[in-house]
Amino acid sequence: MKKIYSLLLLVVFGLTTQAQVVISQVYGGGGNTGAQYKNDFIEIFNRGAAPQNLNGWSVQYASATGGSWTVGALPNIDLQPGQYLLIQGQGGANGADLPASDATIAINLSGTNGKVVLANTTTRMNDIYTTPPGSLNPVGPEIVDKVGFGTANGNETASMVALSNTTAGFRLNNGCTDTDNNAADFIAAAPSPRNTATALSVCSSAPSILITSPANGTTFSPETTNVNVVLSISNFNVANGTGDGHIHYTINGGATVMKYDTTPIAVPTTPGSYTVFVQLVDNSHNPIVPAQNATVTFTVAAYTPVANLAALRADVIANGIGKYYQIASNPVVTYTRTANNQKYVQDATAAILIHDPNPAVITTPMVIGDAISGLKGKSENFNGTLELLPTTNATVASSGNTVTPQIVTAATISANIEAYESELVQINNATFTTADGSITFASGQNYNLNDGTDIVFRTLFSEADYIGEIIPQGAANRVVLVSDFNGTAQVVSRSINDVTLGTTSFNNISGLNVYPNPANDFLHITTAINGVKTIAVYDVMGKEVLNTTTANETINVSSLNAGIYMVKITEEGKTATRKLVIK
Template sequence: MKKLYFLLFALTACFTFGQNIAVNGGFETWSTGVLGTWSSESGTTITQETTTVAEGSFAANFEVTTASQGDTDFRQSISVVAGVVYNVSVQIYQLDNGSRARLYAGDYRNYSDESLLNQWQTVSYEYTADATGDVEFGLRFYDISANFTGSSVMIVDDFRVEAQTTPSIAVLSPADNSTVVSGDVDIELSIQNFIVANGTGDGHIHYTVDGGGIVMKYDTDPISLTGLADGEHTVDLELVNNSHASFDPAITTSVTFTVSSVTQVADLAALRADVATNGTGGFYEIMSTPTITYTRTNRNQKYAQDTSGTGILIDDSAGTITTTFAIGDGISGLVGQTSEFNGVLQFVPSADASVAVGATVTPEVVTIATLLTNWEDYESKLIQINQATFFDAGSSFAASADYDLMDTSSRGGVSIINFRTNFAEADYIGETIPSGANDIVVFVGEFGGSPQVTARSLTDLTLSRVNFNANNEFNIYPNPVTNGTVNISSSSNEAIKVAVYDILGKQVLNNTLTNNTLNVSSLNSGVYILRLSQNNNTVSKKLIIK
């Protein structure tokens, strides 16, 4: 009785937490104006704040200078213990409503309220570690498109990660609101600061399945549920004392998951057909052996396509596939769930897969005109576009940037598609954009309802090259044009054939120059494409008319 009284007192008196394990979470440590122990990206400028602080002597002043939230992460790696519940919190002081902060605790969590200006607000999240190891904690900053003017400022202070030291019960697996592919499910538990035993410990566990009768459990082994029907199921759990009574406050948790049967499909084409009919969210087993065409460390992504001529993006942020795959390997035993991100169908694996013999993948030759009308047929597939030209040839590729790519596949004009540098690890980032017309190999993707393409490597962008020699480079001036005339010259004396296209690909002028002067006074203000030919060489340039 004495022991029970003490435990009840400890539980009802207050909730206690451990020491803040975030290093420099109060932002007190700076070295020559640089904040210590945290990593940050180029989309924010961090300075020491000495006037507006939530605790201590200093805070961190964040100026958000980009609308690309992927360039604003602010993080620190912290060691956690499986099953332990951590209270994560940060103080935010919004100086304007042009951006907001989002808490990161193993994933992106809760946002600050951009409407609460000139006052401290707390953004918090209760994080349960599902494994022992290092987990990243921090912030990401998002522009508010209606209010963002290219710069937004907020002050951040008192970032805390604290382990709870009160008794707790948590479900490690399956994840809440997840889908499992079998009616036999093990509920894995984590009990902290509480001894589960029959009469000799602090108490035991009561649980129910789908609101049924109470089951008493005197150990912390997984709860094995068998024969669950397809559909949603909820398991409620509570720590109780040795007399089966609840504590005050009650120590409870629950998990809700959905059981879904696996559909076997012959190949990736059949997978896409079934998703087109039934939507995303189903679980599938792919009976073919797709060939890996690219692998990434980012989200453990893999691109694959099989002999049906269909491609898929495997998005494995959880690292479920632990087997190592290389380009050209076949992937066997692919099981998982379909989802969609920005219009792109993704396959999220639910089990590991094995390496098999891959098939030879020859990129299909496709024109931009075809992609513009039918890109979803080629989504995540490796294709080849012949005689493609970058408008920005000569400048350098930047990560997460857009570039106009064209070919002459439309009748009487040109076709233009967006080339997006989605692969920050690609060897062409920072390199010179190839000039002239090239046969290139790309993946087809989508963003916001529009197609885009991206390449794996610089080799994919320079399969064949048709370039001018140095003595045949063109000089185009003025550009932008303001007086209705543009001068086009090269070191060669040969005539220059000039075709001018509007941004929709319609040809609006076609001349052969002998005096290096092109009259464009009949054209409206806007952006145009110059297709220049001389000595059997052709190149495209961008022309702006004001």
């Protein structure tokens, strides 16, 4: 005989040990770059069977590990069973407007990690609990509900996952689930603020089963070999013969598997599509009535093999962003950055920016001139620039490779930005139009570069050695990497050597004379005062190959290979550069 469960909406025996009014949603990314909404918000919900007056209540916020709480008083209203209340916090310029809020408070939530309490008082938590650990994770009769997210040290049992500008923390079952464990009761999903005008969602005492992870339609990396399907079960004791029943599940319509606990279902995977179906059954293996089941569909992506970077770019243009690629060519590193472990790489056909934020996926050390083997990753777009997010480590196929910058004009770059994006190129006879002999380069600024056509020179690299140096005057050949900022071409140099190629305009030292040039074994450097000088020599790739501090007028350059170099001389805080040819 099937076990029948009635929907007894007024029976709330299962709710009496938890709060009647709870925090049902938290969003701290309001107004940030990429934010879904302009303002932060906290949403509370009455999951009980009786109205609750909120007069004298508050929501309070503290940083993830902080003990100082900011208070936002709640309005004097009766929150009905199944009713939400939307509390608007501080915000910024990005994102959509929130629905009409029921309260506005001066609280600025973190977009990633923090903690929120719902209290039956407007007294700050750190005025009630004046010292740790109470001020960090308050527990007492004033606390109606508490939610920690990310790395917060204040929570119920454990904090839920970290949030972002595009995700909010959601209490399961539309706010009805409350097991006093934030990690189990909340998921991260796209924010969906609800207010007192939202249709009531009265909690039921009937059994239910939900799949909380992965989200339906999720696409996983081709490197994924196992996906955990996480379940949330309410009002139903899952056990082997001693509880209300157990769980049946299938994967891709295969054989039914009996499950006697609520731990995640581990699904072994290879590239392909997967559908997992779960349902609650009684101890006789019959579906309960009314039926309670859930389904999730997800995909493990396959790599798209491409011959080279141009083929990758063509596929993105044809089929859109977000696919995974396996590149057959061995692109050469033209620049590396500590920031987000970025690498600009280029093969004979095109270039791309590798974006590899911590923890880095590519752990093999790489420098300029290394050719990469086994490059795989996912395509993404950041402000118009195509990036490759690596999915597995890559190796160095060979070292010491040279990428000769293609000579192009600013007009050609602007007219064909996709063709040149992230490439190392050279713009000849180009002038910084604002250079006056005193203005210096500052990080994160735009400067106009002109070879007959204007193009933006953007100082993207705060680590570059020309930051703080005087902008060179006069026309010269400039080696640059090409960037795309939402359809507008920008260029940036890797080093002072790139900026000053073919010029002596970085000249701030009186009486400077560098000779002979070309040189063989020794280089003489004299100035008006002949003081102590720091001399750095860079090769054409921007790599420092010699550095010395001396009061002598002569330095030994016999260790340098034949080629073109840039010499940077610093004397008493003043700097000058010279191009040097070694025979």
